[in-house]
Amino acid sequence: MSCPSNYTCSDAGLLLPIINESNWSDALRAFLYMFGMLYCFMGVAIIADLFMCAIEVITSQTRSISVASNEKAGGINQVEIRIWNPTVANLTLMALGSSAPEILMSLIEIVGNDFVSGELGPSTIVGSAAFNLLVITAACILSIPKGEVRRIKLLKVFAFTSSFSMFAYIWLYIILGPSSKDQIDLWEAVVTFMMFPVLVLLAYIIDRNFCGKASVDVGSVTNLNVGGDEGVLSATDETRVNKKQVAEFMKDLGKHPELTPEQAAKLVAMKVQESTPHDRSWYRVSATRLMTGGRRVVPTVDESLQNLYENVKNPDSRPTSPTPSMDMSGGGTRAVVEFSATSCAIMENEGRVRIGIVRYGRINTMVTFRYETLDGTAEAGSDYIPQRGTLVFEPMETYKYIDIDIIDDDEWEEDETFFIKLSLDSDSGAVLGKKNVITVTIINDDEPGILEFTKPSYLYKESCGTAGIPVGRLNGTDGQITVSWKTIDVTAIEGKDYRGREGTLTFDHGEREKTIEIPIIDDQDVEKDESFQVVLYNPTSGSQLGKRQCTVITIVNDDDYNSMLDRVVQIANIGLDRLNITKSTWGSQFHDAMNVNGADLEGAKAIDYVMHFITFGWKVLFAFVPPPKIWGGWACFFVSLMMIGALTAIISDLAAIFGCLVNLEDSVTAITIVAIGTSLPDMFASRQAALNEKYADSAVGNVTGSNSVNVFMGLGLSWLVASIYWTAKVD
Numbered sequence: 001m002s003c004p005s006n007y008t009c010s011d012a013g014l015l016l017p018i019i020n021e022s023n024w025s026d027a028l029r030a031f032l033y034m035f036g037m038l039y040c041f042m043g044v045a046i047i048a049d050l051f052m053c054a055i056e057v058i059t060s061q062t063r064s065i066s067v068a069s070n071e072k073a074g075g076i077n078q079v080e081i082r083i084w085n086p087t088v089a090n091l092t093l094m095a096l097g098s099s100a101p102e103i104l105m106s107l108i109e110i111v112g113n114d115f116v117s118g119e120l121g122p123s124t125i126v127g128s129a130a131f132n133l134l135v136i137t138a139a140c141i142l143s144i145p146k147g148e149v150r151r152i153k154l155l156k157v158f159a160f161t162s163s164f165s166m167f168a169y170i171w172l173y174i175i176l177g178p179s180s181k182d183q184i185d186l187w188e189a190v191v192t193f194m195m196f197p198v199l200v201l202l203a204y205i206i207d208r209n210f211c212g213k214a215s216v217d218v219g220s221v222t223n224l225n226v227g228g229d230e231g232v233l234s235a236t237d238e239t240r241v242n243k244k245q246v247a248e249f250m251k252d253l254g255k256h257p258e259l260t261p262e263q264a265a266k267l268v269a270m271k272v273q274e275s276t277p278h279d280r281s282w283y284r285v286s287a288t289r290l291m292t293g294g295r296r297v298v299p300t301v302d303e304s305l306q307n308l309y310e311n312v313k314n315p316d317s318r319p320t321s322p323t324p325s326m327d328m329s330g331g332g333t334r335a336v337v338e339f340s341a342t343s344c345a346i347m348e349n350e351g352r353v354r355i356g357i358v359r360y361g362r363i364n365t366m367v368t369f370r371y372e373t374l375d376g377t378a379e380a381g382s383d384y385i386p387q388r389g390t391l392v393f394e395p396m397e398t399y400k401y402i403d404i405d406i407i408d409d410d411e412w413e414e415d416e417t418f419f420i421k422l423s424l425d426s427d428s429g430a431v432l433g434k435k436n437v438i439t440v441t442i443i444n445d446d447e448p449g450i451l452e453f454t455k456p457s458y459l460y461k462e463s464c465g466t467a468g469i470p471v472g473r474l475n476g477t478d479g480q481i482t483v484s485w486k487t488i489d490v491t492a493i494e495g496k497d498y499r500g501r502e503g504t505l506t507f508d509h510g511e512r513e514k515t516i517e518i519p520i521i522d523d524q525d526v527e528k529d530e531s532f533q534v535v536l537y538n539p540t541s542g543s544q545l546g547k548r549q550c551t552v553i554t555i556v557n558d559d560d561y562n563s564m565l566d567r568v569v570q571i572a573n574i575g576l577d578r579l580n581i582t583k584s585t586w587g588s589q590f591h592d593a594m595n596v597n598g599a600d601l602e603g604a605k606a607i608d609y610v611m612h613f614i615t616f617g618w619k620v621l622f623a624f625v626p627p628p629k630i631w632g633g634w635a636c637f638f639v640s641l642m643m644i645g646a647l648t649a650i651i652s653d654l655a656a657i658f659g660c661l662v663n664l665e666d667s668v669t670a671i672t673i674v675a676i677g678t679s680l681p682d683m684f685a686s687r688q689a690a691l692n693e694k695y696a697d698s699a700v701g702n703v704t705g706s707n708s709v710n711v712f713m714g715l716g717l718s719w720l721v722a723s724i725y726w727t728a729k730v731d
Helices: 026-059 086-112 120-143 155-179 186-208 243-253 261-275 280-292 303-313 559-579 586-594 606-622 630-661 666-692 697-730
Strands: 062-068 076-082 335-339 343-347 352-361 367-375 388-393 399-405 416-423 430-432 437-443 450-453 457-461 466-474 481-489 502-507 513-519 530-537 550-556
Touching: 026 086, 026 280, 026 606, 026 630, 026 666, 086 120, 086 186, 086 280, 086 630, 086 666, 086 697, 120 630, 120 666, 120 697, 155 186, 155 697, 186 697, 243 261, 243 559, 261 303, 261 559, 280 606, 280 666, 335 367, 335 416, 343 352, 352 367, 352 437, 388 399, 450 530, 457 466, 466 481, 466 550, 502 513, 586 606, 630 666, 666 697
Parallel strands: 335 430, 343 437, 457 550
Antiparallel strands: 062 076, 335 352, 352 399, 367 388, 367 416, 416 437, 450 466, 466 513, 481 502, 481 530, 530 550
């Protein structure tokens, strides 16, 4: 008994079905065809990733020209100029990259339908254009943060392409209505297709302003050393950063001793990717890889590093702290607990000493900490009452006290000391500050004390951020006193090498040591050791100055910091090479295809694993495509285009059979499911561009151009082929 070959919707496709499905239920077939169509959409998105990478390589090609320069030896400077004009690239290769499935679907359908136009191809083009104009534009507007705006930079080109996209639909109405109703003549097809090169030519003329005042094509100059700032952290065409750029970023980042070179390099790479303007193809690749669990084009970091980076981007939002230059809070991402001073003193007859504990950095969480007393020359039980306990900082609470009882034994003794130590649990979410142990001195006199520096000189590295210069209070700690200080230049210059001048130091009752904090300026220049003096004067409330009223501060060049910078630059450049979408090889393509998130497991989320598993087959298949850097990107371009064409033919059949099974017209299926499926990656790409770019050109500026290309090339090419066929057949 033979199976029937003619059954429901068996003739709706050109290639499918490939097996007999007569025994399957219509519901099962509809589900399978719907699933297959969605799965093929993912495949198109992934191969379009490579297609866009090839376009990026092609359009980024440059040529070198010589220009006059007084700053260069010989008076000649070499400048790299892009071969492709950005407007021409956007309207040709970029538009083809985003519209290739729709254009090929229209062409394949008309050829497979005996050169008679069907409903699926043209309806997909119209539906995709409507989705681009309405949904993508709305998504971009809604995604812009409150209070920010994005303006069109190339306004003349945008106005022209917008007008031309409106004319495209007016032209369609004319040739399908009054001119020749529901029929395309040869001349109409030729004019429709020729509108595409006319659009590109006129847009190029407007972009270069040939009809007006001559302008410099700044966007085509890719050498950042011409009229640019070498200290600005953004990537050149080779996506490399130098030591000066990294040093400037590290200075903005501030002092974070816990930050490893690898973490710093990730932050540098994030800054580079954000500071470098990107075109449409870069955002399309980024959106596709985000959707499919592929290798990211921006670094992925954990929450603490992300918060630190946001603090660098928005310095006004950084939390304040008692000692910001010596901040250990990771830019406000965690709480820091420490004593308010490193030492204090109490007269034996006062009976109790109060110790202050501060919390800064992240203050909106609850932090529990422990403290305990430790013997020094003073003994617990005979000189003071020992304590061990636990205290809690409630949310938004920043100050706590510990009261320690002192035993007055009525015997003369020398000054004695004991210590109080802080500790935290490893899972407390906080860290101890540098002042986690305090020295308490029990004294027997009631003098205000003698003030002097603890050492005659100090050495500090240029990268230390702040020089902390301790001032001691000897022979008494009675009452509150103040002492003034000022800096005197020696070889170091105030304002250039450090920030000092003068200030006042206040000792509260019982405090034995205070610190003068002088910010050190790290100018990242290779220079000799430099020094300046700090002088104490004008003590108050009966206090006196001791022998060391002056100390010398020497700023030494920091070899360790330079070595760390070299390491960060090296790691950052390796990371940027990996993030570069144009520098893949066959080996790296297979490596990325077989590993979730391109083997960056730290940044991978659960959804990345799911999407990687679903799209694994497509990724491995398309890893065989020649890498974009081979033959200037053209090999990857044509192979990817052929694969997009093959997938588009399958999608066309899947959509037609699915629509037939659920009683949907081809035009409805095309305008809804197919148009959305092919345009969804563009929506995510445009939204990302609207968030990250300074101007709106990469977000919505190409929508009007892409719509024009869809009509003139997508419909024009298929109609031209069919009209030539019918004209030749009639003749």
